[in-house]
Amino acid sequence: MERRVKNSTPKKRRYEIGQCSDVGLVRSSNEDSLLSLNLEHDNPSDMGISLYAIADGLGGYEGGETASKLALNVLADNLSKFIISTTSQKDSNNQESILKALSAGVRAANDEVVSQSRSYGNNMATTLVAALVIDNCAYIANVGDSRAYCLDGQKIRQITADHSLVANLVSAGEISPEEVYTHPQRNVITRWLGSYLNIEVDVFNEILKPNNSLILCSDGLWEMVRNNQIQKIVREQSTAQGACEQLVEMAKKNGGIDNISIIVVKATG
Numbered sequence: 029m030e031r032r033v034k035n036s037t038p039k040k041r042r043y044e045i046g047q048c049s050d051v052g053l054v055r056s057s058n059e060d061s062l063l064s065l066n067l068e069h070d071n072p073s074d075m076g077i078s079l080y081a082i083a084d085g086l087g088g089y090e091g092g093e094t095a096s097k098l099a100l101n102v103l104a105d106n107l108s109k110f111i112i113s114t115t116s117q118k119d120s121n122n123q124e125s126i127l128k129a130l131s132a133g134v135r136a137a138n139d140e141v142v143s144q145s146r147s148y149g150n151n152m153a154t155t156l157v158a159a160l161v162i163d164n165c166a167y168i169a170n171v172g173d174s175r176a177y178c179l180d181g182q183k184i185r186q187i188t189a190d191h192s193l194v195a196n197l198v199s200a201g202e203i204s205p206e207e208v209y210t211h212p213q214r215n216v217i218t219r220w221l222g223s224y225l226n227i228e229v230d231v232f233n234e235i236l237k238p239n240n241s242l243i244l245c246s247d248g249l250w251e252m253v254r255n256n257q258i259q260k261i262v263r264e265q266s267t268a269q270g271a272c273e274q275l276v277e278m279a280k281k282n283g284g285i286d287n288i289s290i291i292v293v294k295a296t297g
Contacts, residue, residue: 041076041164041236046292047061048266050276052248053284059085059092060289063100063158067111077111078103080291081158083120084174084246086220087151095152098144099137099221102225103158106133123165123233131229138171141222153222157188157244161293167243168232172220175250177258178234179220179241184259187232191219209251235254241268242293245275248286252279268292 045066051058063081083099085092110129134156145152155172168176173190189195193216197203208214213224236242241262250258253275261278265271272290279288 038251041238042162042179042296043078044268044294044296045078045080046270046272046294047290048269048272048276049289050284050287052287053280054282055285055287057093058287059087059096059154059155060087060248060287061096061100062289062291063104064291065104065111075118076161076163078113078161078293079107079158080161080242080244080293081156082174082244082246082289082291083221084155084172084248084287084289085226086153086155086222091145091150091152092154094136094144094150095154095222099102099141099154099156102140103133103138103156106136107160123167126160127168127231127233130158131231134158134171134229135227138221138227139225142225144155145222151222153220155217155246156221159242159244159293161236161242164236164295166234166236166293168234169229171229173217173228174244174246176232177243177245177255178236179243179259179262180237181239181257182263184243184255185207186255187234188246189230191230192216214251236293236295238295238297240295241271242295244291244293246287246289248284248288249275249279251286252282252284252288261291261292262294 061083065079083096085096155174157170157174160167170188173192176187194208262271
């Protein structure tokens with residue numbers, strides 16, 4: 029499990045949120061699910077907390093769509109008490125406990141998908157990428173090849189690492205990053221929710237500066253729209269929602285062979 033912790037005191041930050049999920053041009057149903065949970069407080073001293081997640085289901089309606097919805101429901105339920113407890117300033121610096129709680133929430137989601145899959149015998153599965161945003165800090169978890177990016181001015185950086193065969197081949201120097209998009213086994217993932225209990229979860233944390241954007245997406249976006257195009261659209265669109273809608277249209281223009289899901293979180297100040 030890769031863990032990056034940057035010691036910093038969270039500061040209050042305002043965000044603009046956009047989200048879209050589209051079936052694309054080839055699939056008959058949308059197996060992706062989105063989660064956007066925001067806690068607003070009247071007391072200005074309270075910390076702002078939001079949870080965003082995308083799950084990309086695998087296995088058709090009876091497997092993938094059910095798995096992605098189930099995973100996000102369990103994640104939200106599992107983190108709800110922890111989210112409420114972190115609204116007090118005394119909890120704001122405990123970054124290790126936040127990452128631990130986020131990882132535990134993803135593992136709980138995985139264990140429930142495994143349990144349901146075994147009960148119904150339908151091999152349901154899903155990827156998952158999630159971001160718990162507490163003021164100016166984003167705590168991120170992923171399993172599978174749904175991604176999180178950070179957009180900082182003219183630069184876009186992939187935060188998460190894909191759990192996939194082609195990502196392993198790139199790391200080993202056997203193929204180039206550009207070959208990921210055309211490799212015959214580009215859809216083979218090596219880790220997902222629903223495979224076995226107590227799955228390993230990668231966690232990260234990022235400081236979100238003013239005018240930074242956090243982007244979560246399923247592979248239906250990044251396989252169709254290259255990183256530099258994602259960066260350009262998010263930077264040039266005046267709103268987070270407009271950026272999401274334009275990204276969906278670009279993914280469809282470039283083929284739209286999979287479901288397309290995006291959440292854009294723009295730090296406005």
